[in-house]
Amino acid sequence: MQRKVIFNNKLLPYLLLAPQLAITAVFFFLPAGQALFMSVLMQDPFGARVEFVGLENFRTILADPDYIASVWRTAYFALAVTLLAMVPALLLAVMADRVVRAAALYKTTLVVPYAIAPAVAGVLWLFMFNPAVGVLAWLMRSLGVDWNPTLDGSDAMALVIVASAWKQIAYNFLFFLAGLQSIPRSLLEAASIDGAGESRKFWTVVFPLLSPTTFFLLVVNIVYAFFDTFGVIHAVTGGGPAKATEILVYKVYYDGVIALDLGSSSAQSVILMAIVIGLTFMQFRFIERRVHY
Amino acid sequence: MAANRSADWLPHAILWGGLAVVAFPIYLALVASTLTTQQIAQAPMPILPGPHLLDNYRDALLRGGIERLSPPVMAMMWNSLLMALVITFGKIAVSIISAYAVVFFRFPGRMFFFWCIFITLMLPVEVRILPTYEVVSDLGMINSFAGLTVPLIASATATLLLRQFFMTIPDEYVEAAKIDGAGPLRFFRDVVLPLSRTNIAALFVILFIYGWNQYLWPLLIVTDQNLDTIVVGIKKMIGTGDATTDWNLVMATAILALLPPALVVVLMQRWFVKGLVETEK
Numbered sequence: 086m087q088r089k090v091i092f093n094n095k096l097l098p099y100l101l102l103a104p105q106l107a108i109t110a111v112f113f114f115l116p117a118g119q120a121l122f123m124s125v126l127m128q129d130p131f132g133a134r135v136e137f138v139g140l141e142n143f144r145t146i147l148a149d150p151d152y153i154a155s156v157w158r159t160a161y162f163a164l165a166v167t168l169l170a171m172v173p174a175l176l177l178a179v180m181a182d183r184v185v186r187a188a189a190l191y192k193t194t195l196v197v198p199y200a201i202a203p204a205v206a207g208v209l210w211l212f213m214f215n216p217a218v219g220v221l222a223w224l225m226r227s228l229g230v231d232w233n234p235t236l237d238g239s240d241a242m243a244l245v246i247v248a249s250a251w252k253q254i255a256y257n258f259l260f261f262l263a264g265l266q267s268i269p270r271s272l273l274e275a276a277s278i279d280g281a282g283e284s285r286k287f288w289t290v291v292f293p294l295l296s297p298t299t300f301f302l303l304v305v306n307i308v309y310a311f312f313d314t315f316g317v318i319h320a321v322t323g324g325g326p327a328k329a330t331e332i333l334v335y336k337v338y339y340d341g342v343i344a345l346d347l348g349s350s351s352a353q354s355v356i357l358m359a360i361v362i363g364l365t366f367m368q369f370r371f372i373e374r375r376v377h378y
Numbered sequence: 379m380a381a382n383r384s385a386d387w388l389p390h391a392i393l394w395g396g397l398a399v400v401a402f403p404i405y406l407a408l409v410a411s412t413l414t415t416q417q418i419a420q421a422p423m424p425i426l427p428g429p430h431l432l433d434n435y436r437d438a439l440l441r442g443g444i445e446r447l448s449p450p451v452m453a454m455m456w457n458s459l460l461m462a463l464v465i466t467f468g469k470i471a472v473s474i475i476s477a478y479a480v481v482f483f484r485f486p487g488r489m490f491f492f493w494c495i496f497i498t499l500m501l502p503v504e505v506r507i508l509p510t511y512e513v514v515s516d517l518g519m520i521n522s523f524a525g526l527t528v529p530l531i532a533s534a535t536a537t538l539l540l541r542q543f544f545m546t547i548p549d550e551y552v553e554a555a556k557i558d559g560a561g562p563l564r565f566f567r568d569v570v571l572p573l574s575r576t577n578i579a580a581l582f583v584i585l586f587i588y589g590w591n592q593y594l595w596p597l598l599i600v601t602d603q604n605l606d607t608i609v610v611g612i613k614k615m616i617g618t619g620d621a622t623t624d625w626n627l628v629m630a631t632a633i634l635a636l637l638p639p640a641l642v643v644v645l646m647q648r649w650f651v652k653g654l655v656e657t658e659k
């Protein structure tokens with residue numbers, strides 16, 4: 086972690102660090118501190134008076150059925166997105182690992198959605214499932230499915246889940262493929278010689294060796310579903326209908342920016358920060374394991 | 379052998395299925411961008427391209443969306459490109475010098491500063507929306523290009539990646555530079571920078587996509603149409619009532635919004651995969 090040979094300037098390193106630290110201090114630490122500070126204050130509706138209220142804001146939101154509903158909704162959403170983004174990605178990676186012919190074509194096409202903005206991905210799926218003009222909405226209707234994501238909450242939820250997962254498959258595919266390609270061929274050959282079939286080889290050799298990658302991706306996907314899907318939700322449903330797709334990060338935005346409830350929004354921010362910190366720690370723990378295996 | 383036969387076609391079949399799911403939404407957007415609004419509205423729309431490709435793209439690029447709620451797409455693309463490039467090169471510049479300071483010098487507070495940078499990983503915009511907005515507003519940077527880009531320029535990811543790479547530069551290089559009388563700035567320019575080329579290329583891909591795809595931050599900071607980026611602007615082109623949306627123009631805009639980052643990923647795939655896998659280490 087330390088180099089033996091270094092330069093001996095006194096001032097230069099500080100100058101080199103200054104731009105990064107200045108931006109970090111002004112736009113990261115100051116606002117984060119302020120979120121902490123505001124989360125223990127309450128403002129009257131006209132912004133005239135501010136009062137210290139301790140943990141009152143936290144007590145209020147944790148007792149608010151709307152907030153608790155959003156917590157469960159987020160958990161459901163994150164779980165669904167994670168599963169739907171990881172399982173197909175693993176299947177595709179296993180297949181891509183087996184083929185030689187056209188492997189580059191598969192890889193190139195499958196990674197493209199990674200480059201697409203969540204909001205744009207949302208717009209693409211919104212178009213396909215739009216009740217008036219969407220091709221897939223039409224298909225579902227002709228199959229007799231009653232589909233209307235603008236009115237039905239669970240339809241809207243299904244739509245944002247699928248759009249979010251679609252975009253994330255590319256990322257998972259790349260990491261699973263890299264993980265698969267680092268498994269020593271000799272192990273697989275040994276299993277073959279012992280008479281193991283493809284599926285048996287997968288479950289007894291490949292999958293266990295892949296578990297560090299899987300755990301790592303699990304955390305990354307949960308983080309993605311919690312935070313990066315804001316664009317999908319905002320562009321596709323705006324949290325609706327009737328808050329059916331209002332996940333936590335959208336609620337912080339809505340309560341703070343639209344409804345201007347500063348104390349509540351800050352307290353929600355602090356809770357989200359705690360969640361990110363927890364997830365980041367998990368991520369680094371798993372990475373350490375990955376390095377050792 | 380029968381088993382080998384099935385092992386031969388099955389992966390290809392599954393992969394083609396995957397490709398279809400991944401490509402279908404993009405294909406449909408492409409088709410829709412060559413049709414008229416009426417053709418799309420007749421549900422189901424044709425699934426083969428129509429003849430209006432040029433008209434639609436010209437209309438979107440030069441005139442913008444419904445009721446002129448969004449500026450011409452060309453202007454928004456220009457804003458997006460500028461924002462993405464400033465964020466990308468800003469992040470790389472700021473990170474490369476701070477990683478250099480942390481690795482090649484010994485000074486009081488070194489680890490403390492390193493942790494300060496590291497910890498920003500845990501503070502994405504999404505968790506500090508309002509207070510960050512207020513800081514930017516206090517600085518008078520709302521509705522400005524600086525407000526759009528500067529707050530996003532700090533990067534723990536890039537600093538960590540470059541730091542890790544700098545650790546692998548052999549001590550002999552530093553010694554040789556010292557014997558030749560080269561100072562730290564000279565060593566940075568003549569040795570470290572050229573050696574970092576592939577790492578910079580890898581970071582470029584990841585950060586360009588990050589910059590181009592920004593959504594929440596421009597949404598907060600920009601109310602002036604002239605600063606709208608394409609990723610945020612596209613939503614304004616979708617009307618709340620279905621009848622008012624020119625879906626052909628929206629889909630043309632979607633294609634224009636995804637094309638630059640998709641091209642960067644496809645053309646720079648080698649560096650992209652390297653960057654993606656290494657920034658997560």
